[in-house]
Structures are given as structure tokens and as C-alpha cells.
Amino acid sequence: MQERLRLIFLGHKGLVADLRTLNVGRPSHTFDVFFEQLQNIIENKTAVDDRRHGEAHLSEWLSLEDMIQQAKERCPENTPIPSKTLVRLQFSPRNQYAKTSWNFTSRLQVQYKIQRRQLRLSHPDEHYCNALLKYLKEFAVEMKTQCNVAMFACDDKAKVPIGEPGFAVSTGVRGKQTIVPTSSTLVAGDHDITKSSLTPSVSLQCEIPDSSEHSFVRGKVHVTVNDSVFQSSNPFRHAATLVKIVKHQPNINILILYTDGGTDHRNTLASVQCSAVCLFKELNVDMLVMCRCAPGHSWRNPAERIMSLLNIGLQNCSLERQQCNDEIEKHLKKYGNMKEIREKSSPEVKQAYIEAVESVQSIVRNRFSKLKLKGEGVQVLDPVTEEDIDLCKRHLRELFPELNLGKLVKNVTKKVLSLTKWMENHCRERHYSFQIKKCDDESCCRKSQLSENVHLDWLPDPVLLDDKEHYRSYKDSKGKVTDESDRPTFKESERKKVTKPRTAKKRALNETGDTSDNVTNQDDINMDVEQSVSDVTESEAPFPLTAQTARG
The missing domain is CATH 3.30.420.10 (Ribonuclease H-like superfamily/Ribonuclease H)
Incomplete structure (x- = not known):
């Protein structure tokens, strides 16, 4: 043995067998067919999510086993199917900076996620x-x-x-763990149908x-x-x-x-x-x-x-x-x-x-x-x-x-x-x-406690700039006469009030069989519009039709 070590140090080769030549490693293409089919499924789902701005309302796979089964159904017969652990290691890590991320290959662009209840409604106003x-x-x-x-x-x-x-x-709020004696168990009813709250x-x-x-x-x-x-x-x-x-x-x-x-x-x-x-x-x-x-x-x-x-x-x-x-x-x-x-x-x-x-x-x-x-x-x-x-x-x-x-x-x-x-x-x-x-009539309202140099103005209404995309600043609007004409739903309600009488008159003309476009007199239309606006009740109007409103 000593002689062999001496010869090895002198540079002689072939004295020790390199057993690593017998290890060809794990076959890298064994599950390629399976992962190709699974990747196609994921890409199809991703394309749909992109049209929804990356938002999804339900999970596509109930479990890892369900995901494997969907890919397996697309594979030819006798195709090798990997284990759950191997498929899981092909996911993208949740935190790429953690040491545990070294175990994942990111071959499949999927992750385990929890639904966020942060979806918000949009409104014109x-x-x-x-x-x-x-x-x-x-x-x-x-x-x-x-x-x-x-x-x-x-x-x-x-x-x-x-x-x-x-x-x-249960109040329905789980949150995080709380401190209780070791001999106690936090329990609640197995359903939440109640008559009191x-x-x-x-x-x-x-x-x-x-x-x-x-x-x-x-x-x-x-x-x-x-x-x-x-x-x-x-x-x-x-x-x-x-x-x-x-x-x-x-x-x-x-x-x-x-x-x-x-x-x-x-x-x-x-x-x-x-x-x-x-x-x-x-x-x-x-x-x-x-x-x-x-x-x-x-x-x-x-x-x-x-x-x-x-x-x-x-x-x-x-x-x-x-x-x-x-x-x-x-x-x-x-x-x-x-x-x-x-x-x-x-x-x-x-x-x-x-x-x-x-x-x-x-x-x-x-x-x-x-x-x-x-x-x-x-x-x-x-x-x-x-x-x-x-x-x-x-x-x-x-x-x-x-x-x-x-x-x-x-x-x-x-x-x-x-x-x-x-x-x-x-x-x-x-x-x-x-x-x-408060008004200035002391018989109606008590005398103001404000000093004489303090003047109270109404909170102004937002007014659009000339670009029709942004609103003026508060400093530019305060103290000025403003109204709701730049509120989107106000414009829509006003448009409906004006178009409704004319639509009704056209429908009446069609029922009588007169299809001429010039039969309706413009003065009659204007009179109908004025009458319809005056008939609008306060509950339907966005604000009372008073003299003060007309002034802004």
C-alpha cells in the first residue's frame, strides 16, 4: 500500500479505479413528455389570466394530485409519471432569497398561493x-x-x-394564535347560523x-x-x-x-x-x-x-x-x-x-x-x-x-x-x-362664535381642468361658484332626462304609422323636455331644484 501511494504521488496513473465512471447519473429525459404536457396546460391557463390582468377568481387545480392527473390524461400510454415530490420541486419558490429556494428548479411557473380578498369595484364617480x-x-x-x-x-x-x-x-375572526393554558382547548360551534348579533x-x-x-x-x-x-x-x-x-x-x-x-x-x-x-x-x-x-x-x-x-x-x-x-x-x-x-x-x-x-x-x-x-x-x-x-x-x-x-x-x-x-x-x-x-338671523340661529375675520365658504365641488382628465386643486376652486356638472353620473342622468321625451314621441308616431323624421315640431320637443324636467321629483334629482342650486 505504501508503495502504491508513493507511485501515485510520483504521478503514475491507472493504479486506482475511478468508480465515478460507472455512475451515469439520473436520466434527464425520462419525464420530458409529462412535463411538456403539464407546461402546455399551465401556459393555456396563464394566457387566460393575462386577459384578466393577472387576476383569477378560483384555483384551476384542487390539489397537486389533480394537476398530475390532468397532465397524465394528455400523455401517451405507458408514459413515465413522476412522483408528487418531484413535480413539487419543479415549482417556482415563494421566496427566491430563502435557502429553501435552492431545492426548486422553477421549471413550472406555478406557486402555492392564498386567495386575497382585496378585489375592488369600479364606479364612474x-x-x-x-x-x-x-x-x-x-x-x-x-x-x-x-x-x-x-x-x-x-x-x-x-x-x-x-x-x-x-x-x-365563533366571531369568525381567526387571526393568529393566542395564549391559553395548556389544559384548555379553544372551541366554538360547528356552524354559524344565529338569530342574535x-x-x-x-x-x-x-x-x-x-x-x-x-x-x-x-x-x-x-x-x-x-x-x-x-x-x-x-x-x-x-x-x-x-x-x-x-x-x-x-x-x-x-x-x-x-x-x-x-x-x-x-x-x-x-x-x-x-x-x-x-x-x-x-x-x-x-x-x-x-x-x-x-x-x-x-x-x-x-x-x-x-x-x-x-x-x-x-x-x-x-x-x-x-x-x-x-x-x-x-x-x-x-x-x-x-x-x-x-x-x-x-x-x-x-x-x-x-x-x-x-x-x-x-x-x-x-x-x-x-x-x-x-x-x-x-x-x-x-x-x-x-x-x-x-x-x-x-x-x-x-x-x-x-x-x-x-x-x-x-x-x-x-x-x-x-x-x-x-x-x-x-x-x-x-x-x-x-x-x-348658520344664517345671519339671530332669531333663527344662535350667534356665531367665530371671529369677524373668519369667513366660512361652502366646500367646493370638484371641477375638471381643460384636459378633462384631472380636477382643479382645492386652492383654485375654493370661494368660487361650482356645481356638479363635472360629475360623470350627473352628466349621464341629464342625458337620459333630455332623450327620454323625444324617444317617447317617436314611439307614439311609429304607433300611428307616420315614419317621417320631420313631422315632430322642434318647439313641441322643447316644450316636452321642459315639462319632463319640471316633473322630476326631488328624490330623482341629484340635488334640489332651488334658487340656491341654480346659483351654484
């Missing part, structure tokens, strides 16, 4: 509403240096389900920054946990809640509200406008400005950012209401949903149900009170009572005695002359905004 929100932020930044301004972003969270006694139901109502009092470009998702978070059955969301409940929050704060000159377009916040509804009048009178502010986002764009509302914070308090949590006595439970079992409980319950059943849910409300309030936004603790409020809401409504009874508070809809309120006249003198209504401002 989304650009217009974004410009309006920018105007609102710049208005708040400008006016806070001259007077006391309070800005609130309001919204309701999704309902939190409550299970029946003895059957706790809670509705957390969020009011974010924004800390107005020094620039509109900075974040408005800062400030105090106020949360009210309402029972969805007997404390359902409505405009007057929201108004009474804001009164409860703001009343103990220093005198506020301008109150700004930004909401979504739900039926309890939509500023075009008569009930929402009447609740705004109550809020305006109760807080004695000099100006109230309400704006909302475009339909399907509630993600623009700063209050939506608070929902993920509240989810921390609801994650891995299951709730159930308390047990009532046998007689009450017998009645509650007859009701199949919240509407039946609300409408058919007797006063005794109603009171017992409220007490049974109160303990659940306390649990949720306690969990929310432990949360913080940017170091500022969440303030949890008790729900407002019916007496608080009625106290807020007293302003409508005092100002408009003939107004029926049980029917606050446009077809009824437009007939109340005192209300329409008051709104003409104090309000400015638009499709996405509603503003109220």
Missing part, C-alpha cells in the same frame, strides 16, 4: 369622489388654523354573531395633520357595541352617539363627517339630512359638512382601518347569550330571525332578551377597551338610549311642527314648506355631500 375627499382634507387643514374643527370618520363593523345558550358561536359602531375622531398629504388615521377611536335587534343602526342613533362624544369637548365651530353610502349614512336620504339638522342644532356648530365615498369604495373611509384593529379583540373568540327562563325561551324559539324577535316580542320578552345579551356586550366592550391605535387607547361607550335619540329629535319638532317623524322620505318631506324653506336658507345638497351653515 370614483375619481370625482377621490377629488372631493382631497378637498375635504385640505379644507380641514386650512380651517383648523382659524377655528376649532372636529373631523370624524364613521362606519359600522360587520355583525358579530352570538350563539344560543349552551352553544357558543352585535354591531360595533366606530367613530374615529381624526387628528388633523398639518398637511393633507399626511395620514388622517390618527386620533381617538370611539366604539359603541350595539345589539343588532333592539339597537339597530339608523341615522338618529349615530347622531345621538356623536352628540354624546362631542358635547363634553371644547366649543366646536366646524364639524366634518366622512362616511360610506349605507342607508344610515347616505346624505341624499331625507332621514340622514334630518338627523344632520338635529346634530347641527344640538351641538350649535357654525358649519356641518358631510361627505361620503363612491359606491363600492368604502375602503377610502379612514374608519375602515379601525376594523382590523377591532379584529384583534375578536380573534379566537366565541360568544353565547345567557339563558332566560323557560317561558321566555319558549317564545324566542318561535322566532327564526332578528326581524321576528324585534317585531313580535312582547315587552316582557324584549326586556328579558336585552338582559340576556347585555353580558355579551360587556365582554366585547371589555376586550375592545384593551386595544390601542398609535398608543391612544380605544374609548368604548355605552349604547345611547331611546330617550337620548328622542331628545335629539326634539329640534325637528320645534323647527318643523308639521313634519311627520315617522315618514322621513323625500316624497313626504318635500311637501313640508317650513323644512324646504329652512334647507334653502341653510343647506347645500350634492350627491356626495351635504352641508349646513
Whole structure:
């Protein structure tokens, strides 16, 4: 052996057999046919996704085994089929910078992914509403240096389900793992069909920054946990809640509200406008400005950012209401949903149900009170009572005695002359905004607390530039007469109003058998158009057809 080593060091060859020559390696073309078919399937799916801007709404393969089976069906008979592990290693790595990515070949441009619930609706007015929100932020930044301004972003969270006694139901928020004793197991009911629920109502009092470009998702978070059955969301409940929050704060000159377009916040509804009048009178502010986002764009509302914070308090949590006595439970079992409980319950059943849910409300309030936004603790409020809401409504009874508070809809309120006249003198209504401002008559409105050098202008409407693609800046529009003529859906509604009478007349002419294009007199058409516009009700028009509106 020593002699052989000496000869090897001297450079002699052939003394040791190189066994590596016997290892020809793994055959590289064994599964080429299979992978070619699989690659064709993937390319066809990719081509379809490209036409959808790279978005897919469902997975094409239920599992890795399903993917292999689809490729196998396209291969000739007796084609070698690789194992699941080998196919998996041909995927693209999720993180190409991790060491585990060295195991993947990226031969197949597929990955394991989780569906993202971030798909957003588009709306013709989304650009217009974004410009309006920018105007609102710049208005708040400008006016806070001259007077006391309070800005609130309001919204309701999704309902939190409550299970029946003895059957706790999950809140639906899983989130991440939570800390529990080793002897305990977190469990919840195996289904989520419930008759009871809670509705957390969020009011974010924004800390107005020094620039509109900075974040408005800062400030105090106020949360009210309402029972969805007997404390359902409505405009007057929201108004009474804001009164409860703001009343103990220093005198506020301008109150700004930004909401979504739900039926309890939509500023075009008569009930929402009447609740705004109550809020305006109760807080004695000099100006109230309400704006909302475009339909399907509630993600623009700063209050939506608070929902993920509240989810921390609801994650891995299951709730159930308390047990009532046998007689009450017998009645509650007859009701199949919240509407039946609300409408058919007797006063005794109603009171017992409220007490049974109160303990659940306390649990949720306690969990929310432990949360913080940017170091500022969440303030949890008790729900407002019916007496608080009625106290807020007293302003409508005092100002408009003939107004029926049980029917606050446009077809009824437009007939109340005192209300329409008051709104003409104090309000400015638009499709996405509603503003109220004090008048100079001290017999009507209390004297303004503002200094004489502070002048309040209406929040302007977004106006397009000459390029018809971008809107003017707030500085170029403030203090000027503006209207909604540059709102896309306003243009469409006006076009339909004008074309509808002419279409009707043509249809009538065709029924009489006269097909001449020149039979219709132009004066008759103009008269029909004027009549149709005058017949448009306030509920159909985007804003009231008043003298103030005509002025802009």
C-alpha cells in the first residue's frame, strides 16, 4: 500500500479505479413528455389570466394530485409519471432569497398561493369622489388654523354573531394564535347560523395633520357595541352617539363627517339630512359638512382601518347569550330571525332578551377597551338610549311642527314648506355631500362664535381642468361658484332626462304609422323636455331644484 501511494504521488496513473465512471447519473429525459404536457396546460391557463390582468377568481387545480392527473390524461400510454415530490420541486419558490429556494428548479411557473380578498369595484364617480375627499382634507387643514374643527370618520363593523345558550358561536375572526393554558382547548360551534348579533359602531375622531398629504388615521377611536335587534343602526342613533362624544369637548365651530353610502349614512336620504339638522342644532356648530365615498369604495373611509384593529379583540373568540327562563325561551324559539324577535316580542320578552345579551356586550366592550391605535387607547361607550335619540329629535319638532317623524322620505318631506324653506336658507345638497351653515338671523340661529375675520365658504365641488382628465386643486376652486356638472353620473342622468321625451314621441308616431323624421315640431320637443324636467321629483334629482342650486 505504501508503495502504491508513493507511485501515485510520483504521478503514475491507472493504479486506482475511478468508480465515478460507472455512475451515469439520473436520466434527464425520462419525464420530458409529462412535463411538456403539464407546461402546455399551465401556459393555456396563464394566457387566460393575462386577459384578466393577472387576476383569477378560483384555483384551476384542487390539489397537486389533480394537476398530475390532468397532465397524465394528455400523455401517451405507458408514459413515465413522476412522483408528487418531484413535480413539487419543479415549482417556482415563494421566496427566491430563502435557502429553501435552492431545492426548486422553477421549471413550472406555478406557486402555492392564498386567495386575497382585496378585489375592488369600479364606479364612474370614483375619481370625482377621490377629488372631493382631497378637498375635504385640505379644507380641514386650512380651517383648523382659524377655528376649532372636529373631523370624524364613521362606519359600522360587520355583525358579530352570538350563539344560543349552551352553544357558543365563533366571531369568525381567526387571526393568529393566542395564549391559553395548556389544559384548555379553544372551541366554538360547528356552524354559524344565529338569530342574535352585535354591531360595533366606530367613530374615529381624526387628528388633523398639518398637511393633507399626511395620514388622517390618527386620533381617538370611539366604539359603541350595539345589539343588532333592539339597537339597530339608523341615522338618529349615530347622531345621538356623536352628540354624546362631542358635547363634553371644547366649543366646536366646524364639524366634518366622512362616511360610506349605507342607508344610515347616505346624505341624499331625507332621514340622514334630518338627523344632520338635529346634530347641527344640538351641538350649535357654525358649519356641518358631510361627505361620503363612491359606491363600492368604502375602503377610502379612514374608519375602515379601525376594523382590523377591532379584529384583534375578536380573534379566537366565541360568544353565547345567557339563558332566560323557560317561558321566555319558549317564545324566542318561535322566532327564526332578528326581524321576528324585534317585531313580535312582547315587552316582557324584549326586556328579558336585552338582559340576556347585555353580558355579551360587556365582554366585547371589555376586550375592545384593551386595544390601542398609535398608543391612544380605544374609548368604548355605552349604547345611547331611546330617550337620548328622542331628545335629539326634539329640534325637528320645534323647527318643523308639521313634519311627520315617522315618514322621513323625500316624497313626504318635500311637501313640508317650513323644512324646504329652512334647507334653502341653510343647506347645500350634492350627491356626495351635504352641508349646513348658520344664517345671519339671530332669531333663527344662535350667534356665531367665530371671529369677524373668519369667513366660512361652502366646500367646493370638484371641477375638471381643460384636459378633462384631472380636477382643479382645492386652492383654485375654493370661494368660487361650482356645481356638479363635472360629475360623470350627473352628466349621464341629464342625458337620459333630455332623450327620454323625444324617444317617447317617436314611439307614439311609429304607433300611428307616420315614419317621417320631420313631422315632430322642434318647439313641441322643447316644450316636452321642459315639462319632463319640471316633473322630476326631488328624490330623482341629484340635488334640489332651488334658487340656491341654480346659483351654484
